[in-house]
Amino acid sequence: MAEDLQGKNIAIVATDGVERIELEEPRGALRGAGAQTQVLSTHPGEIQARQFDMESASTIAVDRVVADASVDDYDALLLPGGTVNPDKLRMDSDAMGFIKAFVASGKPIAAICHGPWTLVEADAVRGRRMTSWPSVRTDLRNAGAEVVDEEVVIDGQFTTSRSPADLPAFCPAIIEQFAKAPQAAVR
Amino acid sequence: MAEDLQGKNIAIVATDGVERIELEEPRGALRGAGAQTQVLSTHPGEIQARQFDMESASTIAVDRVVADASVDDYDALLLPGGTVNPDKLRMDSDAMGFIKAFVASGKPIAAICHGPWTLVEADAVRGRRMTSWPSVRTDLRNAGAEVVDEEVVIDGQFTTSRSPADLPAFCPAIIEQFAKAPQAAVR
Numbered sequence: 001m002a003e004d005l006q007g008k009n010i011a012i013v014a015t016d017g018v019e020r021i022e023l024e025e026p027r028g029a030l031r032g033a034g035a036q037t038q039v040l041s042t043h044p045g046e047i048q049a050r051q052f053d054m055e056s057a058s059t060i061a062v063d064r065v066v067a068d069a070s071v072d073d074y075d076a077l078l079l080p081g082g083t084v085n086p087d088k089l090r091m092d093s094d095a096m097g098f099i100k101a102f103v104a105s106g107k108p109i110a111a112i113c114h115g116p117w118t119l120v121e122a123d124a125v126r127g128r129r130m131t132s133w134p135s136v137r138t139d140l141r142n143a144g145a146e147v148v149d150e151e152v153v154i155d156g157q158f159t160t161s162r163s164p165a166d167l168p169a170f171c172p173a174i175i176e177q178f179a180k181a182p183q184a185a186v187r
Numbered sequence: 188m189a190e191d192l193q194g195k196n197i198a199i200v201a202t203d204g205v206e207r208i209e210l211e212e213p214r215g216a217l218r219g220a221g222a223q224t225q226v227l228s229t230h231p232g233e234i235q236a237r238q239f240d241m242e243s244a245s246t247i248a249v250d251r252v253v254a255d256a257s258v259d260d261y262d263a264l265l266l267p268g269g270t271v272n273p274d275k276l277r278m279d280s281d282a283m284g285f286i287k288a289f290v291a292s293g294k295p296i297a298a299i300c301h302g303p304w305t306l307v308e309a310d311a312v313r314g315r316r317m318t319s320w321p322s323v324r325t326d327l328r329n330a331g332a333e334v335v336d337e338e339v340v341i342d343g344q345f346t347t348s349r350s351p352a353d354l355p356a357f358c359p360a361i362i363e364q365f366a367k368a369p370q371a372a373v374r
Binding site: 053054083084090091 | 235308
């Protein structure tokens, strides 16, 4: 298991308002399976993290500004939740350009909780079977997704989960899905 | 002008994460025009307010739990923004029941910034000309609204604005629209 993601480079796109555990626990699992990870954000420095959306949960270091990143450098993409995080990403043309290019690449994308909101913005969910935090489901449906209430849903390149309570199922599922990705052509 | 809303009772539906100025400034304007106002929320006590979504802005007192409120008691409805506020309201069956009943009543409804998200949840925006904070516009469009980028948009019972910067235009517009409402039948 620990060797599954050796040589893989995973992008984590997030910004202020990210739900801390939805970034850190999957990142830990990916690293534990041998992957390298980078937090890509809308600005350099640190992003403000949250717990249950409303409680401050300190900061998370940004590894690279998303405007400077290329999809070619990564094998898979992780989209954590936190309500304000995707709300801000949806309005950032660099973040949305990166996410849209990732969708077009066909490489694996995992999104948890409010994470799928950026996939709605990217018009990437049409005809896809997905789950999310309950508040996002009307928007997913209106964007053409088939929404289900399951702990992990895999459809093509997308793996989705509902909330931090699903992390014990989400983490092994994304390791398995990300392991199937061909290694990035350029580093 | 100060007498425009004499005898009118305005419901303000909001919960934790509300953008403080989008509740307080319109509330002040409505009171200044002679209206009575009540903050209806998902829980009693106080709700946590925010500035620019990420900064704590103390608390706002709840006047009544929305589960105990009837649309018959109010002449008009104000929906402030703040990203987390409508995100939570969308999942609350009492809040959504009240908002849906308000839509069905035909009485005036004003929503600013992220406020229109609950109207998406209520499936109330189909065919309506509306505006909102930029991040909400894809969801409004996918729900059938005609989205425009103007400081105040009035269509039927709905008055919408984009952000706190629009408050100088939003406040007089809602006073004018709410003044047209027939007084509530029951108090």
